[in-house]
Amino acid sequence: MKGIGADGEYWAALAQGKLKMQRCAGCGKWNWPAVWRCSECGGWRQAWHEVAPRGRIYSWTRSWHDFGVPRDLPVPYVSVVVELDDAGGTRLLGTLASGEPAIGLPVTATPHTSEFEGEALLCLRWNPCSTQTGGEA
Secondary structure, eight states, X not given: OTTOSTXXXXXXXXXXXXXXXXXXXXXXXXXXXXXXXXXTTOOOOEEEEEOOSEEEEEEEEEEOSOXXXXXXXXXXXXXXXXXXXXXXXXXXXXXXXXXXOOTTOEEEEEEEEEEETTEEEEEEEEEEOOGGGSSOO
16 A cells, blocks of 8 residues: 555554554553654654444535545445544544434444555445444443
């Protein structure tokens, strides 16, 4: 994959079907986008932690034009910003694979590979959580 920097571990994990997020080994701050040096404490030691790909929709928008998106993403499509449950409120982008979006909607993600301009593109496709797995009643 081109352009890998401090976020290389994120992309490698996504390619294996996992979600890993970066956390400062010094102060515990979750960092995204990934950094070489923590903005909170100035520490250089960053650790990667596997986290559950679940959270709640923080923001969303529906796009009615393809803007050159991968062909397996039908128009209209919904882009979402999801606040992760297990990563200190870190927010990730992705697309909603099914259902209707709503702020606060619990969702889970599946890593997905699309092709864009001849290259593999890793992304997260989010789906609403089933009511049976949504936690306490």
